[in-house]
Amino acid sequence: MKSATVIGCGIVGLTSAIKLQEKGYKVTIIAKERFDKTLSNKVGAIWFPFEIHPKEKANYWAKLAFEEYQRDIKPTNGVTFIPFITAYDDKSNTDWTIQMPKGSTRKALDAELPNGIQKAFISIVPLAEPSLYLPYLFKRFKDNNGTFIQQEISILVEASKLDKLVINCSGLGAKKLCNDKDLQPMRGQILRCKKIDITSFADSTKQGSLSYIIKRSNDCIIGGTDYLNDYNLDVEQSDTDKITERFLQTNLCNQKPEIIEEIVGLRPKRTTVRFEFDNQYPSIFHNYGHGGAGYTVAWGCAIEMVKNVYDK
Structure with a gap:
């Protein structure tokens, strides 16, 4: 049996591990933190191509993911399809709307627009609630003979020795692991x-004034911020006030x-998702830098x- 090791236990790491298992690999996940301590457990988790490049590849990956979510609706795994208003302007990536299933996307009427949004689409898109979906994926991985090891891998030469095939899904951790100067944090407070x-x-048309709400089964996520190269992990009251003010300005709720x-x-x-084999360590395939998507x-x-690694 072929074996592979995935670095990272967020949504990218777990999905990578499961797809490798489906191809017959014996898979180990090695990560600094378990899924419930990752960024993936903090987010709203709506299907929304936000701050990810290159556009063409992002749209293609989003289409494949949309179809996977359609196949993966279970009564208790947190996957549902909900109406979602997506604001856009002349600079926005709207090509994703072309590949949506027929009848699932249309332009919003003026009366349907939150205050402050000039143009938007209304689509039926996947929502994968992290508190349900991540445990479901982790159990799916473990039930398929997957092994999880909690350990930080800090240098690429160490990573290259983990297995004959190593998939680097370490997210922001790749900045240190790969000495990647192109990778930077985009701070989000919600x-x-x-x-x-x-x-x-969601309205992402104004850099620095990201605004959105995601209605989930038992709560709502209201955001947010999109501050580049900001490592601050502290909750800032000023950001909470801005998020609340922007939400109230939509006139969707009066309290x-x-x-x-x-x-x-x-x-x-x-700048672009790193999605390639490493030049120096050919056993490593990089899959990180997915921004807010x-x-x-x-x-x-x-x-x-x-598909890229199976015949290697």
Whole structure:
């Protein structure tokens, strides 16, 4: 039996490991933290191609992931398909709408737009709630004879010796592991709030003023921030105030949300996703730098990654 080791236990690492298992690999995941301590466990986890490049590959991976979520709806795994308003302007990537299933996307009417949004699409898209979906994926991995080892891998030469095939899904950790100067954090602060009965939306058209709400089964995620090269993991009251103010300005709700928890995470932002074999260590395939679109493209990246490595 072929074997492979995946570095990282977030959404990208877990999906990569599962797709390798489906191809008959014996897979080990090695990670600094288990899935419930990763960035993937902090996010809203809506299907939304946000801050990921190159555009053409991101759209392709998103399409593959969309189809995987369609096949992966289970009663208790947190995957549902919900209406989602996506704001856009002349600079936005809107090509993803072309590949959506027929009838699942349309332009929003003026009366449907949150205040402050000029143009938007309304789509039916996947939502994968992390508190349910990540444990489901981890169990799926373990039940298929997967092994998890909690250990930090800090240099590439160490990673190259882990297995004949190593998939690097270490996210922002790749900055240290690969000495990757192109990789930088994009700080996100969000509010987990009591559930509000409004349509989920996102407006990412104004850099530095990201605004969105994701309605989940038992709560809502209201965001957010998109500060580049910001390593601050502390909750900032000023950001909470800005997020709340922007939410109220949409006129979707006339009262302040009831905050359950304030959360900060660092998205792994890169000029382009690193998706290639390492030049110096040919046993390593890199799959990191997915910006704010980990859940949107992870399955698609995993599917293409397996095609690239299977015959190596």
